[in-house]
Structures are given as C-alpha cells and as structure tokens.
Amino acid sequence: MLSPNGKLHRRALVAAVLEGRGDMAVIAGLGAPAWDITAVGDTALNLPLWGGMGGAAMIGLGLALAQPERRVLVITGDGEMLMGVGSLATISVQAPKNLSILVCDNEHYGETGMQETATGHGVDLVAMARGAGIKHTMFVTKPDEVAGLRAAIHAGAGPFFAVAKIDAETLPLVLPPREGVILQSRMREAILGPAANLE
Template identity: 65%
Template sequence: MSKSLHRREVVKELLAKRGDSLVIGGLGAPAWDITDAGDHDLNFPLWGAMGGAAMIGLGVALAQPKKKVLVLTGDGEMLMGLGALATIAVQQPRNLCIVVLDNERYGETGMQRTHTGHGVDLAGMAKAAGFARTLKVNTQADVSRLKQRIYSGEGALFAQVKVDAERLPLVLPPREGSLLKNRFRIALLGPEAAQQ
C-alpha cells in the first residue's frame, strides 16, 4: 500500500481539463475533493442523499447527452445504492462516468471499514451489471489511462480507484442546496433557467 494513490491528487488530475463536463460529488470526502480541485458552477456536491450520486448522474446524463457527466463518489456511498449499477447499465448512457474513490472506509464517521475492505469488488459488480467499460485503478499510470478513457471514450464507464485512507482537512463547498442547484442550472442552461 506504500505507493497507493492520494484521492485529492487523483481528483485534481481528473478534473484538470474538465472543460464543460458536469460533475456530481458524492456525500462526504468526494464532495470535499471536487471542491479542493476548484469549486465550480458545474459541480453539484452532495451534503446528503447518500446512495444517490450515481442516479443523479444518470438523470443529468440522460438530460444532457452531449455533455460528459462525471460522478465522483466514495465506496460507502456507492455501496448504499448498488441497484443503481443495474439501472444505469440497462440505460447505457454513453456520456456517464462513475468514479469511485475507494479508501475502504467510511471516512466521515471515523474510518470504519466498508465492504470493499473485505474484498467486495465494485468494478466487478459494475461489469457484471453490464457497464460498457469498467476499470480498476491502482497506480499513477492507471490514473492517466482513466483520464484518457473518461474524456475520449464512449459508453457508460465505471472505475474503482483504490486510494489511501487519509484524514484530510475539509474543503467545504457552499452548503445551501438551492444555491448549488441554481448555479449549476444557470451555468449549464443559461440565465433563463432561473425563470423556468
């Protein structure tokens, strides 16, 4: 585990040239990670709704088929909504990428072990569900490959990125859901989104 990946570095790299990609950050550390990489109007970080990040991503991806939709979430959050893997695989959105930052821990509640720490293979589950592309990411070279696949590939992608179980300073996005929702919609749809 000595050469393991650091979540904030991975997220920074994945988002460095995000362009107009739409980014959902799952509850907890991934929401802080995407904010650490640079708060953005086209980020929707979650303060709740545990287990819902991937499905929010599907809703955005179906509504915006020409935009890349990137869900960054944690292993605990993904484990709470595993059925979403089946639901998404059936829809086969070509523009949706789900990246699980897997530290094998519930980080916000005291670093208790999750099922992935006992061998549960999320990428294997996504593959079995029918995701077009699945990837396990363990090294820096794998991160580069993931980045390339996110931005140049097609087909629903699921990646499980093994990261260090670090305790990091919180980098908090705005907390007000209405603000987060409206800034996202206005940045994506234009000022008229506020009049709908």
C-alpha cells in the first residue's frame, strides 16, 4: 500500500476503507476522491461531486443530520478541505455521531495542475479540526494504521475526522455518471425508496 516515496497509495486506501461498507452513504469531493470511490464500485449510495469545490463536508453533514441512523462518510482532498475549512466548526457544533470525514492529502491541487497546497508547508488539518472542537481525529501515514482508520469510520462514533497522507500519483480515471440529477436521484431513491423521486 506504500509508494516508493513512502506515502500511501490513495486508491488502495479508499478500497480498504470502503470494504464491507454496507449501507454507508459516501460523499466524494471533486476529482480524485470521486474517481477513487467509483473505482471501488459504483453504487447508488455514492454521491461523487463533479464540482462545488469546498462543499463535500457540508453535504455530508446535511445527509448525516437527515439520516441519523445511517453512517455517512465524506472522502475529500486537502485542497477542497482547505477551501471549506469553516465547515469543521459547524460539524463540531452539530456533532452528528454518524459522520466521518477522510481527507486524502497529497499536498497538491490535483485537478488544476498539481500546484502545492498549504498542507505541504506545515498546515495541519487535524489540528484545525481539533481546534474546531472535533475530538475524535486521526492522522494516518502508514499501512498498519489503515485498519484502525477503517474501524473508526465504520464504528459510527463521530463526528470523526482523519487525514491520510497519500502519494501525489496520477492514476487512470474511473468516471462515475456525469449528470448531477442522476446521481442525486439514485441516492435519494436508495435511501428513501422508489416513491421518493415521485414527490
């Protein structure tokens, strides 16, 4: 699971985290997180964001509050989390036990040309989450920490926030459906039943 530069392979990490997910709903930030959850297996309980940078954590919060008995996982990148870092305060105050956020941190803006992000210059997203009041956090850099990360996400004892340092590799795209209406409608139906989209 480690690359030659000593960082985790992002797609192997995502596959390990999603193993045995059951009815967990997964929100993926734009770009690599969306491709990675799709590579594991496209499902109606995936909501990959094609745009709306900075919004993944808040969409996850809304879903977690609306569906308190369902585990909700947000998988996003460091660039998007930096853009939406204010969401951590709201998540902390609302404190949904069923919400987990995993930031796959390659220290780059992967969708706009691989410019460096602030996390490559010492900015600590885990410390920011703790400062916002999120008590259950984790920083992952080694393969033997992934099982604990998965267990924490699947436990549903959140809000839980984790950062995993990943390789800034370029992988083949595995694209989900592109149309946002389709993605939203199929998740709505999977959660609320076939009649949900008739309202």
